Amino acid sequence: MATTITFILNGKQRSVRVDDPEMPLLYALRNDLDLHGPRFGCGLAQCGACTVHVNGQAVRSCSFPVAKAAGTKVLTLEGLGTPQKPHPLQVAFIEEQAVQCGYCINGMVMQAAALLQTNKRPTESQIKEALANNLCRCGTHARIVRAVKRASETMA
């Protein structure tokens, strides 16, 4: 039985019809709602590429049932900022050129955004700890840390 699940996505009310309420939120966002920000990396909540915010908390959307998103506010990379009005983290990532292939970057930005909500001026080692479970294979780590630091300074 298909069910309809409604939530606020990047400030707008959206609904998806799903066969299985246990389907991870990631598939609804990518396939039903056509978003390119959240990415499939492992499906096991191990790498962080799929990170989105649900009610302000960073969650791994690859392992978060879509049904649990009903009635929540979901924020993705697309909603965090736009090319016209980028979030300070997006500005900082561009300024630091903190991307190689960029596949992990959605998770880096969304996890860092969650960090900056609770810790406005994190130290370098706090940033590293906060991103420890976000994996990057290209070796962009140093630039990512610098970008998060830079964003925190511009936001403070």
Added chain:
Amino acid sequence: MLNENVSRRDFLKGSGALVVTFAVAPRIADAQIDPTAIGPKTVALDQVDGFVAIDRKGMVTVYSGKVDLGTGTDTALTQIAAEELGVPMARVKLVTGDTLLTPDQGITWASVTIQLGGMQIRQACATAREALLEQAARKLGAAQGDLVVKDGVVTDKSGAKRVAYAELVGNQSFRLKVNDKAPLKDPSQYTIVGKPIPRLDIPDKITGRFTYVHDFKRPGMVHARVVRPPAIKAQLQSWNDAQSKQVPSYVGAVRKGSFLAVVARNEWAAIKAAQAMQASWSSWEGLPEKAKLWDHVRATKIARDESLQSVGNSAQALAGGAKQLKATFDFAVNTHGSMGPSCAVAEFKDGKLTVWTASQATHTLRRQLARMLDMAELNVRCIYLEGSGCYGRNGHEDAAADAALIAKEVGVPVRVQWSRADEHGWDPKGPPTLHDFRGAVDASGNIVAWESELFAPDRAKPPAVTLVAADLAGMPKDDAFPGNIHQALAIPYAVPNIKATAHWLAETPFRPSWIRTPGRMQNTYANESFIDELAAAAGADPLEFRIRHLKDARGLDALERLRKLASWTPRTKPTGGAGEVAKGRGVSYVKYELVRTYVAVVADVEVNRRTGKIRVERFYVAHDCGQIINPDGLRNQIDGNVIQTVSRTMIEDLQWNRSTVTSLDWKSYPILQFPDVPEVVIDLIDRPKERPWGAGEPTAAVVPSAISNAVYDAVGIRMRSVPFTPDKVLAALKTA
């Protein structure tokens, strides 16, 4: 079709009276264009039209067979083309890796995108510029030498006469051979090349607007998942999809030999249907015991020997040396570990196959798919879309083959997304590599003999990797190829007696392929660790010892720059002291493949004698790749080389049982995480007048040896087995 609306304009080119004709250029394709709507465009490597088109508005399209694997080469190639043509970068669009539109410039590998691919594009642009200047000279009635190009406009000295490229060539083709002698712009005049231009793809990637292959959709597209055998060579005996049929949106199964896949209307249904599939497989336990891997490698039949360097008489010199050393080095099996598992979309329509793929070799893939599916190559088109970084030949091509096989069966567009377990378990692997070394120094501390032996899978085949789908389905397939892993066994040092031999093995446990710095990493690890052992035996400082044996001015320059950068102080024995945590630093050097990029590094490490844990604190890198196209992009690549290779050196070690790979996720095959990432300090040696060389791999070559040499400096042990895990450190400390 193309010849309609052709306004031909013939003119004489120079004194050679070569006729140059312009004809209509096809409209540029984007990734989603209908392939049948495009007319013929030459993809010839010797034609300017193969690489460049200029439309009526002065927009330039550059066609590149080399693709951006997430390293920033699209930006660098755009810089090269814009610079050489004399147009702003904003007016250049790059089309890459489309077998219908781009020249076959070879696989995007081996750090040659800029060095070879970029220079082909540069020469084509220089040829185009020269032809445009000649035409402008006639049109303006000015001497060609008095003309300058800026922003795609040709102006005479006075500035009074001007004509735009668009007016000269707009929408017409050049019909001109690439002239290898067309004059190149003087690097002192560069305004784009050599500048840290921000990458063109980052704004879209950072706001979720970028289309990776994983994001690509076709109308009516279905989703498929391959049901993988529980053992690598297991045969499919029977299957039953009764349970899969319970999954809403399930469409059906495709079976060919031992290839079994499920198809569903949505992705989650495909995942669930694959899990619900009941299949029985034959048993297979053909893998060697993990704990006895190196015995297995030694016992493997040698297909042939190859001499990779031979100078003097090493056997005689070895026997006569004042001090003789020998050592064995081994390097574990690595997976590519792409963050995004491989993905592809394939469509089979009217006898033609189109595949959207993140393959680093769309032309090779086209040939492989055509062979596998018994199609004419002309009826297969592969279109590159960026994927997750691959660092070599990962699973991208295999996902493409999965999708192509299924698409041909089902007749609608098919998307195949590999799972994490597919990627870890089924991507081809960097093969296990073993080295035996012998060497001797004389009484005055010079190396008099050097013998190295490499044991690795044979490479005497065409460079293509067996497609998993072809293998499982029993369809025509290519043999395996591990990459050019012979490179860098030969040493850059002036040693009077050298014998470097590769023992090419007849087989290797896993389907091999190239992973970043293939062979060069393993060979340089062994070479640069062994020369450090010889330096210690000679009582010499390891940096001085290298300098003493080097005759290459640029190499010496790199080492001197490194000495300054790292504030290196000489040492002839371990300096770490006796405390629980000992600090050490190690040096390493490579001239990549003995013919290009120079890299010299120092690693700073801390070794904990109690826990055996090595912490890599910092890398200093002096890097000379000739002319630098984009210094910021280059730094980004050097960071990546160091950090990724620290991960491979310290942690990575594929696990398996007798049937299959058991490292199927990030817990069982961990990679370096933020808290353990070292600082990277870089000194770029720019040589604008030299040719540019590659930078995607060379730095990675020197990372493992710099760490092993630093560990020796800290605690006096030699790390001769990669990865450098705490248990190996503790074992070595016990016997030290």
